[in-house]
Amino acid sequence: MTDTKAPSxxxxxxxxxxxxxxxxxxxxxxxxxxxxxxxxxxxxxxxxPKIVVGTVATWEGRILLCRRNIPPRKGYWTIPAGYMELNETTETGARREAMEEANADLAELRVLAIYNIPRISQVQIIYHGKLATPDVAAGPESQEVAFFDWQDIPWDDLAFPSVHWALGHFDEVREAGSHPPFGNPPGDFGDMTR
Amino acid sequence: MTDTKAPSxxxxxxxxxxxxxxxxxxxxxxxxxxxxxxxxxxxxxxxxPKIVVGTVATWEGRILLCRRNIPPRKGYWTIPAGYMELNETTETGARREAMEEANADLAELRVLAIYNIPRISQVQIIYHGKLATPDVAAGPESQEVAFFDWQDIPWDDLAFPSVHWALGHFDEVREAGSHPPFGNPPGDFGDMTR
Ligand SMILES: [Zn+2]
Ligand SMILES: [Zn+2]
Structure with missing residues (x-):
């Protein structure tokens, strides 16, 4: 997931x-x-404005994260996400990014959230869904990929604010049956101190 | 609402x-x-891909529509919508378009739908909400603006497929309490025969 101008x-x-x-x-x-x-x-x-598409993807309740192999925030963890390309839908874009970054094959997807990062004119459309198979592997933009139980998520090493938001909103849906889509946390526009 | 490449x-x-x-x-x-x-x-x-933002806006249950004063589909009816500009959020963009096209001041908004028109690489994020006041007036891109009861909507003179989709989805939310966001009708990617 890319909150800053990535060399994409x-x-x-x-x-x-x-x-x-x-x-x-x-x-x-x-x-x-x-x-x-x-x-x-x-x-x-x-x-x-540019569109980022991504997915909180799970296998048997565990969450798929990718450790970034490219700047910005190289070495930090993210959900699979990236810039939407021409002539695809938001959903096919999210599926392509999961395949590119984690060789992950996603089953049915639902919209989780729409986030806005107006400082960098970015709109993020985030899905959630299960993997079709647990067979994942790091793509060229990932150092490694792994499944995490909720309590093992590397919270201090997440790449971007919106990764925090997406994981929290996913947990709300899973636990409480809340109704997406969620938006930014109130007053928070994803600005990072760098 | 712009489903084709408008001179925007x-x-x-x-x-x-x-x-x-x-x-x-x-x-x-x-x-x-x-x-x-x-x-x-x-x-x-x-x-x-480019982002269109728009709103199904109502006053006392009647729906605000704008008759387009610019191509494409000049003379046809649309909900207030247009291309998102830099450094705004999807919601502020939807509010700006309602103000520009209909001098309409919107109250609280909620996400209604995310539509994809991949042929023209367009993503539409549509809100629904009430107007703060019933004082509306045609902006430069509208020939006229008007409120319609459901049975009076000019269905044969709507500008784009996604205007149909948005009105139908709005009605589902209003009547049945369904949970947005909706997506494209299955298999329908908004291609128009022109
Ligand atoms: Zn040149
Ligand atoms: Zn030149």
């Missing part, structure tokens, strides 16, 4: 381009918001 | 640029997916 294929390097590409901040004709425009070719780069 | 400020003209800007489809170094690259300045345009 889905992440546009728009605000860091200095030696070429769209880099002049101006209001294009017919628009009402500032955009980055390329002074060399005139291309206007319309930036949009 | 949030819509990148990436696939229509022919005389400049990113227009060569290739796999950039270190990437694994084809992107559009500008042969003039080297800029890589990472395309991402």
């Amino acid at each position: 294929p889905g992440t546009p390097p728009i605000t860091t381009v200095e030696d070429g590409g769209p880099r002049i901040r101006t209001i294009p004709e017919g628009d009402n918001v500032e955009r980055l425009v390329c002074p060399d070719c005139g291309f206007v780069n319309y930036e949009n | 400020p949030g819509t990148p003209p990436i696939t229509t640029v022919e005389d400049g800007g990113p227009r060569i489809r290739t796999i950039p170094e270190g990437d694994n997916v084809e992107r559009l690259v500008c042969p003039d300045c080297g800029f890589v345009n990472y395309e991402n």
Whole structure:
């Protein structure tokens, strides 16, 4: 799960381009918001919020976590999650990420939560569901993957605030039969001190 | 609500640029997916799915609809909805769109549905809630705005499939106490014959 600008294929390097590409901040004709425009070719780069999709996935009640092998927060634990790609649904994206990061095959999924991290213009759509099989293995973006009982979750070594939120909300659903989707904790927009 | 590529400020003209800007489809170094690259300045345009936010809003049980004043589907009726902008949350985006399109001030909102239109890489997050006041008025993108009793909804003149879905799901929540969020109708991905 990615709360900060990760060097992912889905992440546009728009605000860091200095030696070429769209880099002049101006209001294009017919628009009402500032955009980055390329002074060399005139291309206007319309930036949009990005969608992260992920899953709290279990096998016999134990929760699947992945230890990140890439920045940001390399070495910390996350649920399988990542940027949605073009022409997939939020659910197929969540399934693809689980397969990429943990070789995990998910059974039926349900929406758990919608989180907003407006500082980085990110919307996270998180599912929960059971694995189809317990056969998991670390993909290239994971150092290791493992199943955790609730009391063994490495709470101090979770990668992002929204991993905490998702695990807590999953536990609410499991224990109390509460009704998703959940949202951010009140007043908490996922800003991290780094 | 926008199921097709509308000429909105949030819509990148990436696939229509022919005389400049990113227009060569290739796999950039270190990437694994084809992107559009500008042969003039080297800029890589990472395309991402886009988020539409909207609301089924009511006053004393009657539903607020807006008749579109812009293509696509100009003259047809929609719920207030549009592309999410940077640095807002899905909820503040839905409130902004209701204000822009219908001068509508929304009271408390709840998530109604998450719809996926993968053909155009669009995710729609739809809320439902009551208006704070019945004072509404057409904004620049609306020809008119009006409140409808359920039996008076102009079903044949709704702008997009997802407007049908959202109204139906809203009615399920209102009548039967079903639990959102809903998703697409099974097997229906919002493709329109035009
Ligand atoms: Zn350029
Ligand atoms: Zn260029």
